[in-house]
Amino acid sequence: MRTTKLLLPTLKEDPADADVVSHKLLLRAGMLRQVARGIYDFLPLGLRAVHKVARIVREELDLAGCQEVLLPLVSPAELWQESERWDKYGKELLRIKDRHDREFCLGPTHEEVMTDLVRRDVRSYRDLPLNLYQIATKFRDEIRPRFGLMRGREFIMKDGYSFHVDYEDCRREYENMRAVYTRIFRRCGLTFRVVEADTGAIGGSMSHEFQVLAESGEDLILSCSKCEYAANVEKALGKSTGAEPRYGHSTLEKVETPDLRTIDEVSAFMSEPPERFVKTLIYFADGKALAVLCRGDDQISEIKLRALIKCSELRLADGEEIEQLTGAPQGFAGPVAIELRLVADQTLRGCEGMVSGANKKDAHYRGVDHEAHFPDAQFGDVRVAKAGDACLRCSPNAAEPGLLEAHRGIEVGQVFYLGQKYSQPLGATFLDADGNERIMEMGTYGIGITRTVAAAIEQNHDERGIVWPVAIAPYEVVIVATKWDDDAVREASEAIYEELRAAGIDCVLDDRDERAGVKFNDADLVGYPFRITVGPRGLKDGKVECKARTATDADEIAIAEAAGHVASLVRQARG
């Protein structure tokens, strides 16, 4: 492609509406334009990046025995009513009516539609297993779309669903998909982690997320420095390595702490470190109040708490409720003589000499002990794991267990074991070899295609622009002709361009009548992985320059060898 023919409206200045790097660069590099909040146009180069990711996904999935189908964006309310998600999904599900006043929605995900397809056409165990996927537009009416392509309302997603005769086979495919996804993101040239994840509202009992590591990531993930363990912080297990909370038994002593409510304030006032505090939070679990304890420097994980006490609805009490239940305003709650069910993080088991609120306004206690003051508390892991914790995966057998390290990540893919969550209500059944009707086991596997493009940029950019991994770059090579009105330059550029095209390299010839600086800046902004510079300066010696986007200096190559040289570099880097 020639830049004079290309719709590539690059911008010199950052658009005011964009805040995150990928959004800014996609706009500046002329790849993306916003149409409405969370809804975008893809310009030619942006779309090429999307297609490159999609192609890798297709190749790997087809190789793994998956089959591509295409489901409708619009689906009828009835299907969603069968799975009961019409009522449960909430406002994210954009509902519409047709001219006959029939209800439909724009698909945010396609479990129902795919299960419906399979239940109608698959009757026998002989037809299973089956793994069907599509790469298509999804619509989720997000409360707050943000960060450009990272969280749009309309986006392109690969969603796959597998159907099996039993749990073992479903589990096998789950592991298979986990391996396939690892290959996909590796081929995309991304640095990522596969992490254990909470299954959330979608249900099921097993899930892994694929997290592209980037400073700007919305998710916090923890991974072991020694073993393979990695998990979303929502789910991560770790053992606190701080000092054991045993400061020796002493008698309970009340301390006046006027207007000091936060751990930090009281900690500073009493000259005691936060880890010596018993933090006490009042929750309502399915309508019943309880007090939850953890160390002052820890935080309560509501996901873990919910799982431990097996409740469905969990919320923090408000100021008024706290005063009613503890007899003191917010900030002075403690476990001593409190008349509530107590749940405590296991870190506090056997603690002595702690500090806590006194359930009285402007007062705290010193000398709080597990045995003496909350012997009946239910213990469990309810704290949020953090960097520096010992890894529980290796700690039982290793003398020196690994420590958890924190990374920020962007979730670009996820795999779920679904079981019969959808096949049961929708009646996706088959006849087994003995002629018995059985319910299919299901798994679901998603990749945010457009989000992967954004994540690639978040991870790979510098102050000059995008630094595309070769495998997903819109074009692999740009030929910069520094002086287009020079016959020799033009001829040499055209020759290299034709040779690269013939070699199957995606290349752009910058044939604009622009100054060299403009072309160099655009090339860096757009992020072509390789640049060949053809100018009078080099041609005098029969040479052109070749430079990788990541390199600081260019190599001088003889004109005749340039195309072949760069073509082999590209092939090597495609992955």
Add this chain to the structure above:
RNA sequence: CGGGGUGUAGCUCAGCCUGGUAGAGCACUGCGUUCGGGACGCAGGAGCCGGAGGUUCAAAUCCUCUCACCCCGACCA
């Protein structure tokens, strides 16, 4: 939905406080000079000042309502 902010040319923004007939830089068109890291000169095209209502002789500017977009929070496969 709560809090904060912004809407003026394709982009970035000034003008608004103190009302008086619309500006700059970049981008775009033409001509000339320039030409290896976002050149320069001259000439040009381009705006319902987000929209509606109000106050006023007069509104981009003041008032009311509304819409859109951005950020923080709650929410989220």
